[in-house]
Amino acid sequence: MTPRSFAICFCGGSGVAYGVRLCEVLLGGGHTVHLCATAAAIRVLVHEAAAAIDPESPDLRTLFPAPLRAGLHVHARDAVEATPASGSARLHATILVPCSMGTLARVAHGFSSNLIERAADVALKEGRPLVVVPRETPLSVVHLENMLKLARAGAIVLPAMPGFYHRPQAVAELVDFVVGKILDRIGVDHALLPRWQTPPPTAAGSPWDEGEA
Template identity: 50%
Template sequence: MAKEFVVGITGASGGIYGIRLVQELIKGGHLVHLLLTNASWQVFQEELGWEIETGDRASIPSRFEVASDRLKVHDMHDYRAPVASGSHRTDGMIIIPCSMGTLSAIAHGASDNLLERAADTTLKEGRPLIIVPRETPLNVIHLRNMLALAEAGARILPAMPGFYHLPRTMDDLIHFVVGKALDALQVEHQLFRRWGE
């Protein structure tokens, strides 16, 4: 059965995790509301070599290689977007990767952009909120903010690939993290070999 998810991608290193997650969700027939921070566009340029202008939402479906009818890319300051309100039902939200700045804002109830507002709405409505932090090492402020979010009902899913499935390529490592994210969203996938299989 098709579901509806909010996916946020921030300026933390590892934007490819978010892109692959969006690809998998849309491949599964799900609807995705995509929220991209300004810094995420810089990561696309630096890590993927994309020549892309900040805010060029029209090019995202082709860049992500997904069907545009299942992907809704929202402006970060469009509070008329459906995901700004708790009355719009979704099946959950994931921020992958999540910068420490965004994590801190959500942990402290800030809603300075649509991503932070959508996360706040997800928490207040009791829907699944998955945070995929991508930072190392972590200081005590980071850890306290993660604890605050966990206590508020979010799940913290660090971008830490496993190695028991004997990865051979970068894609294998990426797929492991994305697969764990899909597990957290309760979406079926075949991205990695599970323990004991």
């Protein structure tokens, strides 16, 4: 497929592995990735991914093998002059993954107080795909109202909720399930998740057949 440009934003929700994997797939497919992370995301990254990243001077490029880095542009969170900050950049999609409840709230209310919030705001105003991948549980009324506000504004709210019907055997498969869902919504072909088909009948009869209890 034609190479496209994406903004990928890591926020301080749990599950930074989703964001890293999304970048890997897009970069591996020859796409351009504009990557930015909040300060909280760096802390979560160090904690969850055991990443050898200095929280005081993070270098997100080191998360990816050298052959993938050609299309990678890492921006500081206060770099409001960076490409994703302008609608004229015409990025194909902006994805906040994982998205913290804090960033989600600020985007829902148009704060634009850093590059990530601005990139999300730009996607909404330009009518370009904005995918937010929230991770929190349980959800308060505040969280739910902010998600509804974003959905009504045109964002795709895609919670990090992997399915289990493909019988995953490893964490990586759960990660790929969510990343595959994101890729589906931004129109990027992939084979990360199995496509559901009616299961074949078993000897005992199929519980999927009409009329079965």
